[in-house]
Amino acid sequence: MKATWRDDDTPITPARLGAEGVLSDRLPLDPAGHQPALDRLRSERGYVAQDVVELRPETPGLNAICAKFDPEHLHDEDEVRFVLEGAGVFDIRSSDDRWMRVVVEPGDLLVVPARRYHRFELTEARTIRCVRLFQDMSGWVPHYRAS
Numbered sequence: 001m002k003a004t005w006r007d008d009d010t011p012i013t014p015a016r017l018g019a020e021g022v023l024s025d026r027l028p029l030d031p032a033g034h035q036p037a038l039d040r041l042r043s044e045r046g047y048v049a050q051d052v053v054e055l056r057p058e059t060p061g062l063n064a065i066c067a068k069f070d071p072e073h074l075h076d077e078d079e080v081r082f083v084l085e086g087a088g089v090f091d092i093r094s095s096d097d098r099w100m101r102v103v104v105e106p107g108d109l110l111v112v113p114a115r116r117y118h119r120f121e122l123t124e125a126r127t128i129r130c131v132r133l134f135q136d137m138s139g140w141v142p143h144y145r146a147s
């Protein structure tokens with residue numbers, strides 16, 4: 001995981017991310033290694049559902065799917081992603097409205113807190129496969145930020 005301030009390109013430490021309410025961690029890629037940690041997170045934070053989402057260049061409607069995540073938005077619940085394959089770029093607002101850029105790759109766990117503006121895009125490889133945890137399936141609905 002690589003986290004930087006977008007305005008001056010300086011690094012952001014995991015501690016600073018944590019102070020911003022953004023949880024980040026590294027977990028093993030094999031299920032036996034990461035599932036106990038995900039189960040702990042579920043019981044600590046009240047996530048009730050888990051699935052795997054996969055986007056690839058050949059995914060039908062990929063551009064339309066990406067267009068839903070790309071504009072700045074928030075959710076009523078945490079956005080929890082554990083990356084199994086591929087990569088992605090999260091831009092997350094800090095508490096003082098600066099952009100924090102977090103590039104995730106396999107083994108990265110990232111939790112964008114509820115009600116925090118963010119956006120997401122794929123890298124050039126246009127491939128990501130990740131585990132998602134949900135507090136409520138309906139909470140995933142994006143609320144877009146007024147421009």
Ligand SMILES: [Fe+2]
Nearest residue numbers: 075079118142
């Ligand atoms: Fe989101």
